[in-house]
Structures are given as structure tokens and as C-alpha cells.
Amino acid sequence: MLIFQLAVILLASKIAGDLSVKLGQPSVLGKLLIGIFLGPSVLGIVTNTDILKEISQIGVILLMFIAGLETDTEEFKRTGKASAFVGVSGIVVPFSLGYLAGMTIGLAPTESIFLGLLLSATSVSISVQALKEMGRLKSREGTTILGAAVIDDILVVIALAFVMSFAGGDVHLGTVVLKKVAFFAVAILLAWKVVPWVLKKFAPLRVTEAVISAGLMICFVYAYLAEYAGVAAIIGAYIAGVAISLTKYKHEITEKVETIGYSIFVPVFFTSIGVTAEFSGIAQHIGLIIGLSLLAIATKLAGSAIGAKLAGFSWRSSLGIGAAMVSRGEVALIIAAIGLESNLLQPELFSVIVVVVLVTTIVTPPMMKLFFHKPETGKQQKQ
Structure with missing residues (x-):
């Protein structure tokens, strides 16, 4: 059954992606929408099995690994201040208004704080693909977005640990912060001393594709360490990509990882987001879904855009970053x-949040297309 589902996903995602491009949108939008069409909500051809989830997880890890490989480290250093502005302001606005929304709909103060944190989260895996297709990943805007995502993830997870410890959960804030500091310290040390050494040792091995195997090993180890430390695995994969980008093996690994990722794992990731959508029983909450979706979109767009504007970007670029x-x-x-699991989110509200997350994911590519113009490079982007 899995083999058939993979065949359907690959066929449908490529066709849907191409159609999306012909309609003037990033291909990732078509892949997300075709997932809804293939999933249980419409045709039911593809189901969200455990093994499909694992393949999807590898897909998003490889996608962020490629983003790291293609990061211009000098530009990354120059955009540090802008990333901080975008990351922090992109949390403050959604958190504040999310808290007020929670109190308005009758949630307890602690639950309202959690809702605010939930709306403050960001995942730029979809944005990375859209940036690649528009030729913007290596731009100042693209680098700022990636840096802001790292800052966003750290701050939201630390704030979440604080809320859970305050709410009586078995979480110690000091331990959470220490684990994250330790992860970044170890990640930097490995990038400086170990990553180049590993690649250098693997390169002369008389086996096929030794260098790409070493690169993938480094990627997965970083992703595991990040997840273990309570940082998203995609952040670890991104840092691994940046580390390898500083070595002479960057281009060889980038080319081959793109072939591996875009041939199977990344399409599965994009399509599986739509497959996970479950629309049964949400009709009674449609007003809440619309309200929270608009709130989630507007607060993150405005908050991040304000931060980008304060960092010196034009309004168009600021809105694109937002x-x-x-x-x-x-x-x-x-x-x-x-x-x-911690009783900070009611079961019925959890179902609503899942749909809201899907909505924010689907609207992101066309919104980016609106504010970012695709440069005339003459080079066909990967789909």
C-alpha cells in the first residue's frame, strides 16, 4: 500500500506543482492543495500512516539542510540585527493579541497565554521552498527570514517551558535553557572542528558516494541533537547545512542532496501536510476557525513586518518577510x-488549531508571491 501511495504522491505533486506555477503561484501551493485532495477529507487515496509521517519528517529535515547549504554566511552575519528584530516583534504581536483573543472566547488566563504562544510559533519550511522558487533564498530578505526563524523557535520554546512550569507541569526552566545553550555551544564546536574533519576523512574512502553519506550523517546527527535539546529538528538540520557550506564539499553535497530530497522526500512532506487535514466535525466551529485564522495571519504578518521595517527594509520587503x-x-x-497533553489546550480547540495551522501554511506561498517579485535569472527552479 505504501509503494502505491508514494507513486500517487509523486505523480500528483509534480503535476499539481507545475499547474500552480502556470497559474503564477509557487509550486509548493499546488503540492499542499493536492494533499488535501488525495487525503481522507476528499478522495481518501492517501492516508497519514506512521511510515508516511517518518518519510515526511526526513523530507522537511532535508529541505532545511539544503537551505543551510545555500546560506551565504557573510550575509547571515550582516542580517543578525534584522533577524533579531523580526524574530522578537514576530512573537510579541501574536502573543499579545492571541492572549487577548483567548480571554475574549472564555479561556482561563493560563490557557490564553498558551494560545498566545501557539500563535507566536513559526515554521519556515514552506517559506524556504517558496524563496528558492523565487530566487530569494540567498537574498538579504531570505537570510533574515531564516535567522528570525531560529530566534523565534528558541524564544517560543523557552517561553513554553516557563508557562508549563508555572502551570504545574514537570518542567524546570533552568534545565530547558541550559539544554538549549549546550546544544548551540556543541553545534558551533562541531561545525568548527568536527564537521570538516569528518568530511575530509570520508572523502578518500573507496566506496560509492562517501561524501554525500557523510553529509547526510552530519545532518541527521544535528537534527537528533536539536530535538533532544528541545529545539526543532529542522533548526539542527539548518545549522548542519551552514556548517558544511563553509567547507570545500559544499557544492558536491548540495547537488546530490537536492537530487535525493526533491525526488521523493520533499514532495512527500509537502503533500502530507494536506493529507493530515481533517475537516469532519469542524462546521460548528467555523466562526472560531475563521477568526483565529485571520488573527494568526494578521498578527504574524504585521509583527514581523514591523520588525523588518525597523531594521531598515522597505515596506514591500518588510511585508514579504512578514x-x-x-x-x-x-x-x-x-x-x-x-x-x-498538559491540559493547556481543550480537545475541541485542538481540532480548531490544526485547521488554523493548515490555513496559515496554505496562504503563505501566495502572500510571499504578492510581495516578492521573481527575478529574471533564466534558470528553471526545482519543483
Whole structure:
């Protein structure tokens, strides 16, 4: 059954992606929508099995790994201040208004704080693909978005630990912060001393594709360490990509990882987001879904755009950066699952949040297209 589902996903995602491009939108939008069409909500051809989830997880890890490989480290250094502005302001606005929204709909103060944190989360995996297709990934805007996503993830997870410890959960804030500091310290040390050494040792091995195997090993180790430290695995994969981008093996690994990722794993990731959509029983909450969706989109767009403007970007670029930060993706879903388990999120509200996350993910690519103009490079982008 899995083999058939993979065949359907690959066929449908490529066709849908191409159609989306012909209609003037990023191909990722077509892949997201075709997932809804293939999933249980419409045709039911593809189901969200455990193994499909694992393949999807590899897909998003590889996508962020490629983003790291293609990052211009000098530009990354120059955009540090802008990333901080975007990351912080992109949390403050959604958190504040999310808290007020929670109190308005009758949630307890602690639950309202959790809702605010949930709306503050960002996942730029979708934005990364849209940036690649528009030739903007290596631009000042693209680098700022990636840096802001790292800052956003760290701050939201630390704030979440604080809320859960305050709410009586078995969470110690000091331990959470220490684990994250330790992860970034170890990640930097490995990037400086270990990553180049590993690649150098693997390069002369008389086996096929030794260098790409070493690159993938580094990627997965970083992703695992990040997840273990309570940082999203995609952040670890991104840092691994940046580390390898500083070595002479960057181009060889980038080319081959793109072939591996875009041939199977990344399409599965994009399509599986739509497949996970479950619309049964949400009709009674349609007003709340619309309200929270508009709130989620507007607050992240405005908050991040204000931060970008304060950092010196034009209004168009600022709104483009804000649009790229709108998608909540898998990061928000993970936080929502934690809230459900900790009784900080009611079961009926959890179902609503899942749909809201899907909405923010779907609207992100066309919003980015609106504010970012695709440069005339003459080079066909990967789909």
C-alpha cells in the first residue's frame, strides 16, 4: 500500500506543482492543495500512516539542510540585527493579541497565554521552498527570514517551558535553557572542528558516494541533537547545512542532496501536510476557525513586518518577510500536541488549531508571491 501511495504522491505533486506555477503561484501551493485532495477529507487515496509521517519528517529535515547549504554566511552575519528584530516583534504581536483573543472566547488566563504562544510559533519550511522558487533564498530578505526563524523557535520554546512550569507541569526552566545553550555551544564546536574533519576523512574512502553519506550523517546527527535539546529538528538540520557550506564539499553535497530530497522526500512532506487535514466535525466551529485564522495571519504578518521595517527594509520587503513568517507548520502542531497533553489546550480547540495551522501554511506561498517579485535569472527552479 505504501509503494502505491508514494507513486500517487509523486505523480500528483509534480503535476499539481507545475499547474500552480502556470497559474503564477509557487509550486509548493499546488503540492499542499493536492494533499488535501488525495487525503481522507476528499478522495481518501492517501492516508497519514506512521511510515508516511517518518518519510515526511526526513523530507522537511532535508529541505532545511539544503537551505543551510545555500546560506551565504557573510550575509547571515550582516542580517543578525534584522533577524533579531523580526524574530522578537514576530512573537510579541501574536502573543499579545492571541492572549487577548483567548480571554475574549472564555479561556482561563493560563490557557490564553498558551494560545498566545501557539500563535507566536513559526515554521519556515514552506517559506524556504517558496524563496528558492523565487530566487530569494540567498537574498538579504531570505537570510533574515531564516535567522528570525531560529530566534523565534528558541524564544517560543523557552517561553513554553516557563508557562508549563508555572502551570504545574514537570518542567524546570533552568534545565530547558541550559539544554538549549549546550546544544548551540556543541553545534558551533562541531561545525568548527568536527564537521570538516569528518568530511575530509570520508572523502578518500573507496566506496560509492562517501561524501554525500557523510553529509547526510552530519545532518541527521544535528537534527537528533536539536530535538533532544528541545529545539526543532529542522533548526539542527539548518545549522548542519551552514556548517558544511563553509567547507570545500559544499557544492558536491548540495547537488546530490537536492537530487535525493526533491525526488521523493520533499514532495512527500509537502503533500502530507494536506493529507493530515481533517475537516469532519469542524462546521460548528467555523466562526472560531475563521477568526483565529485571520488573527494568526494578521498578527504574524504585521509583527514581523514591523520588525523588518525597523531594521531598515522597505515596506514591500518588510511585508514579504512578514508573509514568510506566517506559516505555523509542524512547529505549532508539536506545541499544540504538548498543550493537549498538559491540559493547556481543550480537545475541541485542538481540532480548531490544526485547521488554523493548515490555513496559515496554505496562504503563505501566495502572500510571499504578492510581495516578492521573481527575478529574471533564466534558470528553471526545482519543483
